[in-house]
Amino acid sequence: MTNKPGEQSTSSQVAKPPPPYTASPSQPTTQPNYPIIQPYPIQQQPIYVRSGERPCTRFCRAFFVAVVIWLLSGIFIRSFLSLVHWRPHHHHRPGSYAVPSDLTLSACVTGFAWSLEPFSPTSYAAQYPPGHSFLPPSAFPYSSQRTFELPLNNQRGEGNIFLLSRGPMSSGTLDVVVDPEQKKGVASVRVTVRYFREDVRDGAKACLVEREGGVSGVGVFTPEWWYTGPGVDKQLYMEITIVLPSDSADESTPLYIKRFETDLPNTLHRLGDLAKTISFGSITLQGTNAAIQVESVRMDQGSFVTKNGGIQGTFNASTSLELKTSNAPIRVDVGLHSGGGTGDTPFEMSTSNGPIDASIHLIPSTSPSPPHYKIQAHTSNSRLNLKFPPLSLPPPFSPILSLSARTSNAPATVSLYPTYEGRFSLQTTNHGVEVHENKQGGRSKRRVVMQRPGRGAGRGRVEGFVELVGVGHEEEGGKKGGRVDVRSQNALVLLEL
Known part of the structure; x- marks a missing residue:
């Protein structure tokens, strides 16, 4: 088809693109939403390497700084522990002596005043690892000693003696013996200090001490918490020996000492066979972390107390007796004398986590009125075994016994003397109770009445009474006799009549 001049074809009008879009001034031009990557030059930064200082020098400098920091930290920590440990609990600065305020000291021995004993190279510190505590005496190669004399006011020995020790290095032993060769009216106290180093020994001090009332004794003191580094060569061992005179070989007239007292922490107490020649009005032994061992002792009243150490031996008392410890056994043979009086004679034994065998x-x-014995025996987690042998006097003079025996998680056994009269009560849990009667235990006839009180008590509880037939008070049903109460938990309770 031929177009006229000046006219455009229809196809040309259709193919012509639209005019370009021009944004209004109020609308910004849209930018691309992707980065425009263009090549550009990268300039490398120079790396400077320090030269002129050798690696060994740098290591030495760092090591020196570390050592200085370590030393300063150690000094700070030691001072801090010293303040924290002592200030809230003690009134003594480190290196001082914890002397009780009511004591007067005299004739003190310290430093070179200790008398030297011959060198005894029986053993050396190398045998024991660092930090080993409570070394035996044979581990110390050197020893020094000093002897003090305490007057026993008169020939009958009516005096007062007491010993005490203070300080962390005052542990050791105490021995009390009788020597016929000992000067009459005088008790000798020999203090022996065993050591590795003389400068450590020089810190120990032994003195004559006196307190209110004119009571004299001997005190051993070591510095409070002065730390000079680890090692067994910083330890001391104190051996104290008291030698008492023997005025007579006749047991009916023993030497009488009015009062004997010790306060010796971390010290083993050993008393010899004193009952034959010595009689104490009052004796008190107090220790910790060590045993009390007694061959025999006679006293009016006595108290033997320790912790973490056993008590064993033969004890004879006429007024009162106390045996106390913890985490250790009590194995004793005890004689309780009424002394002709009608008052009570109390006797107490107590421990924990240790058996009682007595x-x-x-x-x-022979007093017309029978004496009254009050006995308590308590332990835990260990067996309890009490035996009362036959009496030496016939039934009219029989005493009144009040017994309380306790334990837990272990059997409890009580064996009474044949002429016992009174009530009894046995109780346990998760186990049974038993009563065994010995038909051949004595000449007198007995009547035993038992019952299981309470519904549901089962075999875990028994009560009853024992009386002698022909004594004259059978109708009272044991009301005027003694009382025996035995208890345990989770174990058997046994009463032997």
Whole structure:
């Protein structure tokens, strides 16, 4: 088809693109939403390497700084622990002596005043690892000693003696013996200090001490918490020996000492066979972390107390007796004398996590009124075994016994003397109770009445009474006799009549 001049074809009008779009001034031009990557030069930064200082020098400098920091930290920590440990609990600065305020010291021995003993190279510190505590005496190669004399006011020995020790290095032993060769009216106290180093020994001090009332004794003191580094060569061992005179070989007239007292922490107490020649009005032994061992002792009243150490031996008392410890056994043979009086004679034994094995002899007098013995025996997590042998006097002079025996998680056994009269009560949990009667235990006839009180008590509880037939008070049903109460938990309770 031929177009006229000046006219455009229809196809040309259709193919012509639209005019370009021009944004209004109020609308910004749209930018691309992707980064425009253009090549550009990268300039490398120079790396400077320090030269002129060798690696060994840098290591030495760092090591020196570390050592200085370590030393300063150690000094700070030691000072801090010293303040924290002592200030809230003590009134003594480190290096001082914890002397009780009521004591007067005299004739003190310290430093070069200790008398030297010959060198004894029986053993050396190298045998024991660092930090080993409570070394035996044979581990110390050197020893020094000093002897003090304490007057026993008169020939009958009516005096007062007491010993005490203070300080962390005052542990050791105490021995009390009788020597016929000992000067009459005088008790000798020999203090022996065993050591590795003389400068450590020089810190120990032994003195004559006196307190209110004119009571004299001997005190051993070591510095409070002065730390000079680890090692067994910083330890001391104190051996104290008291030698008492023997005025007579006749047991009926023993040497009488009015009062004997010790306060010796971390010290083993050992008493020899004193009952034959010595009689104490009052004796008190107090220690910790060590045992009390007694061959025999006679006293009016006595108290033997320790912790973490056993108590064993033969004890005879006429007024009162106390045996106390913890985490250790009590194995004793005890004689309780009524002394002719009608008052009570209390006797107490107590421990924990340790057994009690005791043979208790009741020794009444011929007084018209029977004596009254009050006995307590308590432990835990260990067996309890009490035995009362036959009395030496016939039934009219039989004493009144009040017994309380306790334990837990272990059996409890009580064996009474044949002429016992009174009530009894046995109780346990998760186990049974038993009563065994010995038909051949004595000449007198007995009547035993038992019952299981309470519904549901089952075999875990028994009560009853024992009386002698022909004594004259059978109708009272044991009301005027003694009382025995034995208890345990989770174990058997046994009463032997």
